[in-house]
Amino acid sequence: MxxxxxxxxxxxxxxxxxxxxxxxxxxxxxxxxxxxxxxxxxxxxxxxxxxxxxxxxxxxxxxxxxxxxxxxxxxxxxxxxxxxxxxxxxxxxxxxxxxxxxxxxxxxxxxxxxxxxxxxxxxxxxxxxxxxxxxxxxxxxxxxxxxxxxxxxxxxxxxxxxxxxxxxxxxxxxxxxxxxxxxxxxxxxxxxxxxxxxxxxxxxxxxxxxxxxHEPAYTNILKQYGIEGAELFRGVQCESCLGKMERIPRIWYCERCKFTSYHAHKQAIEDYFLLLKPFITNKELRDLLGIQSSKTARIILNSLNLKTTGSTKGTVYHKDFH
Ligand SMILES: [Zn+2]
Structure with missing residues (x-):
């Protein structure tokens, strides 16, 4: 068993x-x-x-x-x-x-x-x-x-x-x-x-x-391979042409191939947790996704069912890899 x-x-x-x-x-x-x-x-x-x-x-x-x-x-x-x-x-x-x-x-x-x-x-x-x-x-x-x-x-x-x-x-x-x-x-x-x-x-x-x-091993993978954050793709990637997507009201849009997506940010956030650190703030999410609105960022973060610590502006959202 x-x-x-x-x-x-x-x-x-x-x-x-x-x-x-x-x-x-x-x-x-x-x-x-x-x-x-x-x-x-x-x-x-x-x-x-x-x-x-x-x-x-x-x-x-x-x-x-x-x-x-x-x-x-x-x-x-x-x-x-x-x-x-x-x-x-x-x-x-x-x-x-x-x-x-x-x-x-x-x-x-x-x-x-x-x-x-x-x-x-x-x-x-x-x-x-x-x-x-x-x-x-x-x-x-x-x-x-x-x-x-x-x-x-x-x-x-x-x-x-x-x-x-x-x-x-x-x-x-x-x-x-x-x-x-x-x-x-x-x-x-x-x-x-x-x-x-x-x-x-x-x-x-x-x-x-x-x-x-039991605790899964979380390693600093960038450090392990000697790679800097600047060597990585930044933003939300288009799954169709691998270009960069931008946020238009309620949706992600790829200028290059016209592909649209509701959920394209999910992969970017998941990869952030895997590559950089297993937690994120509202401000860090806006930087990651290239969006201005902290309200949009909050809606996105709340939709991910993450554990939180702190409150209001200082809220930290934690990814649990268990
Ligand atoms: Zn595209």
Whole structure:
């Protein structure tokens, strides 16, 4: 049972917004496109694992996808977490193409793809670290903690797992599995962990705490790519010709292609939240959309159902990315 479904990561939405708003033929566009492609491939890999998880319909499995939990002063992120009354299972999902070579002697993984060899962060130590963070999270929040185990799941069925020459597969590398073996690995865990540690009440408390503590990562995407606000499109973009639209009474109008729209400002505001900051004032909205009337700005802002703080002229409208 999914307690938290996987949604398109905020980072992907931010990169897409950046590409929408970057001036044409910007020198960083190919790099950003490449990053986006990688992230989408990773997301699709996670969704492929969700397909296998969808068979765990029994109520005793609570599945949390893409949880990002605070551990002062940082956060830690888990691709998938399965909570049962008997154990908790962390899944570290890897979308790797080609051949993955494991060398236990050096704690080293290398990927061979299209004749190119690349080193890889050891996903086992990554998962071990997450296990420690999760243990601390349970402890800090005074939650009853079933034993925590982990698996590294290779989402691409065509990836070949291989041991380095002269090495045999031994723990902890036996924890690297293909997604299609996930359900049988979970059956093994069910046979291994038969002590009911968390009661129904404990599980509801864990669920509530995880869902309330989850916070999506909001990064300063412009800073990450070293892009200034001046390098972005400003104003309301025409969806037909990508030109700039202007406000005529109650409607957006494109001088260039004569296209009109009632809702063209929505994308501009959404992109502002994704690229600049997750809140806006009436004055900032007028600057963004190129309109004079603060009354029009207020009508637009009120139509977006945003959370507000402050009052009258000082009202700040907040976008909630939860
Ligand atoms: Zn147009």
């Amino acid at each position: 999914f307690a938290r479904e996987r949604v398109i990561p905020l980072k992907i939405k931010q990169i897409e917004a950046l590409l929408r708003n970057l001036r044409q033929n910007h020198s960083k566009e190919p790099l950003i496109q490449q990053d986006l492609k990688k992230r989408i491939a990773g997301f699709n890999g996670e969704k492929a694992v969700d397909y296998h998880l969808s068979f765990l319909t029994d109520k005793r499995y609570l599945i949390f996808n893409d949880l990002r939990l605070p551990l002062t002063p940082h956060f830690f992120q888990i691709d998938s977490l399965i909570v049962t009354p008997f154990y908790c299972l962390i899944l570290e999902i890897k979308n790797i193409s080609g051949t993955l070579m494991i060398d236990p002697e050096f704690n080293q993984l290398t990927k061979h793809y299209n004749g190119i060899e690349t080193g890889f962060t050891d996903p086992i130590s990554q998962a071990q670290r997450q296990k420690l963070f999760l243990q601390r999270f349970f402890y800090d929040n005074k939650l009853v903690k079933p034993p925590i185990v982990f698996l590294v799941v290779i989402s691409n069925p065509n990836t070949i797992l291989k041991m380095a020459k002269g090495q045999t597969l031994s723990p902890p590398y036996t924890k690297i599995i293909h997604a299609q073996n996930l359900i049988s690995e979970i059956s093994k865990l069910n046979n291994l962990y038969t002590n009911e540690i968390a009661s129904k009440k404990d599980i509801s408390k864990i669920k509530r705490c995880f869902l309330n503590s």
